[in-house]
Amino acid sequence: xxxxxxxxxxxxxxxxxxxxxxxxxxxxxxxxxxxxxxxxxxxxxxxxxxxxxxxxxxxxxxxxxxxxxxxxxxxxxxxxxxxxxxxxxxxxxxxxxxxxxxxxxxxxxxxxxxxxxxxxxxxxxxxxxxxxxxxxxxxxxxxxxxxxxxxxxxxxxxxxxxxxxxxxxxxxxxxxxxxxxxxxxxxxxxxxxxxxxxxxxxxxxxxxxxxxxxxxxxxxxxxxxxxxxxxxxxxxxxxxxxxxxxxxxxxxxxxxxxxxxxxxxxxxxxxxxxxxx
Numbered sequence: 001x002x003x004x005x006x007x008x009x010x011x012x013x014x015x016x017x018x019x020x021x022x023x024x025x026x027x028x029x030x031x032x033x034x035x036x037x038x039x040x041x042x043x044x045x046x047x048x049x050x051x052x053x054x055x056x057x058x059x060x061x062x063x064x065x066x067x068x069x070x071x072x073x074x075x076x077x078x079x080x081x082x083x084x085x086x087x088x089x090x091x092x093x094x095x096x097x098x099x100x101x102x103x104x105x106x107x108x109x110x111x112x113x114x115x116x117x118x119x120x121x122x123x124x125x126x127x128x129x130x131x132x133x134x135x136x137x138x139x140x141x142x143x144x145x146x147x148x149x150x151x152x153x154x155x156x157x158x159x160x161x162x163x164x165x166x167x168x169x170x171x172x173x174x175x176x177x178x179x180x181x182x183x184x185x186x187x188x189x190x191x192x193x194x195x196x197x198x199x200x201x202x203x204x205x206x207x208x209x210x211x212x213x214x215x216x217x218x219x220x221x222x223x224x225x226x227x228x229x230x231x232x233x234x235x236x237x238x239x240x241x242x243x244x245x246x247x248x249x250x251x252x253x254x255x256x257x258x259x260x261x262x263x264x265x266x267x268x269x270x271x272x273x274x275x276x277x
């Protein structure tokens with residue numbers, strides 16, 4: 001099954017979502033760019049996401065990467081998780097790996113000579129999002145998939161392929177971005193157009209549920225997805241390992257919330273955490 005959709009950012013400005021809903025089967029929304037700084041949040045992200053939720057438009061999320069080293073790739077993952085705020089996009093999260101404005105080149109990275117580095121950025125980002133409970137894939141153009149990213153090392157992540165001016169994608173992908181010059185009623189100007197390949201209907205988006213019950217008690221040495229969720233709340237890198245840094249951030253959070261400061265995440269701390277979002 002092929003479903004046509006669009007991807008958008010604040011460049012699209014004011015969107016008539018009621019008209020858009022009748023024209024597309026899904027939307028992928030830019031949440032931001034680069035590391036975890038509020039000035040790099042896409043100013044239209046939350047508005048666009050809520051518009052999709054209100055109209056039952058299936059949506060995904062992408063972040064444009066400016067990573068120059070592994071620490072900045074981790075910050076980009078934290079940036080995305082902060083903006084997701086617990087909501088799960090039906091079409092997952094996508095890491096936009098390109099250098100359209102030559103930022104990497106200007107900072108000394110020749111992407112064709114840095115294949116392993118850029119591939120590592122993708123693995124760091126995607127694994128962090130997956131550990132936090134989200135589906136995650138990689139967006140790149142055809143040249144990147146052939147000559148920059150080491151595709152075999154990214155085989156477990158879905159591919160969003162950008163290649164324009166062809167009648168079909170030249171490689172297997174989950175989503176194909178086939179033009180940047182599309183036109184959709186409800187949007188002024190050009191918009192990127194995409195095709196989703198799927199054997200199953202896309203689930204509709206659901207509102208956030210802030211109630212947490214039955215979560216395990218966490219402490220130093222705990223591991224797993226629940227740890228990554230907690231790390232997201234206290235703004236630690238969500239690698240799923242409850243280490244010394246996570247414990248220190250937990251104690252700081254507990255002190256701020258006026259609850260028992262012991263570095264252990266029990267029911268009281270979980271409830272305070274989810275209500276702080």
